[in-house]
Amino acid sequence: MDDGGLKAIFLEQQPMLRRLLVARLGNAEDAEDALQDMWLRIDQLAQRPIAQPAAFLYRVAANLATDMRISAGRRAARDTAWLDDQPEASQVPNAERVLAARSEWQAVEAAIADMPERMAIALKMFRIEEQSQRTIAERLGISVSGVEKLLQRAYRKLHDHVDRRGEDRLAPHRLDCERGMSTRDR
Incomplete structure (x- = not known):
């Protein structure tokens, strides 16, 4: 499948992909970010032949949502650890x-x-x-x-x-x- 076909299927499936990402990520802003990432990666994703492009896009969306949740968890843990190491106002x-x-x-x-x-x-x-x-x-x-x-x-x-x-x-x-x-x- 060529780049234009995958983009067309992405645009057709975008409302359902958005709902999937909102359900997985918990908010619409992160879902929009994930959709943007997917749109930018379509050029790279279409390099190999894809038998079921819609299923492929849903799998990409699910994987992207998982990566974003893991990244957010690590960021939260890092921020919490940093805040825990900061002195209280009375100690400064x-x-x-x-x-x-x-x-x-x-x-x-x-x-x-x-x-x-x-x-x-x-x-x-x-x-x-x-x-x-x-x-x-x-x-x-x-x-x-x-x-x-x-x-x-x-x-x-x-x-x-x-x-x-x-x-x-x-x-x-x-x-x-x-x-x-x-x-x-x-």
């Missing part, structure tokens, strides 16, 4: 949180810079480089117990530095009576 840092985090990191860096050298080295090796206390002890030439004590003092210095910084930030917003002044001193 806003500008204020980013600035606060930078400020806190600068405070931590300043506190580490104020520490004695061995204490800062021990803290960086343990918390940032994730080295074991034994490795730190060997590098610094002290015992594991000495490393534990250095880390405890480092944590205390960090905590004190951050607390002082927090007090300094709140000071301008405190009432006079909260700063230690009595009402008579005003």
Whole structure:
């Protein structure tokens, strides 16, 4: 059968093909897309002899509908997986949180810079480089117990530095009576 014959049969069977595709795909828009695909493929489909062209077109329509459903299912699964991997709005840092985090990191860096050298080295090796206390002890030439004590003092210095910084930030917003002044001193 030549190209013109298959196109004529397609045009004749188009209403029934549309109903088949709507039933298989669930909506008219997807059925129209499938019909368009079929129309564009007729040139390729007519290359070989076809004994029953109408039955052939129905089989092509059914196969196309199956391919479209499988593709839609994969697309939905991919989109769902992508959405599941996205952080919730509360987890996405806003500008204020980013600035606060930078400020806190600068405070931590300043506190580490104020520490004695061995204490800062021990803290960086343990918390940032994730080295074991034994490795730190060997590098610094002290015992594991000495490393534990250095880390405890480092944590205390960090905590004190951050607390002082927090007090300094709140000071301008405190009432006079909260700063230690009595009402008579005003």
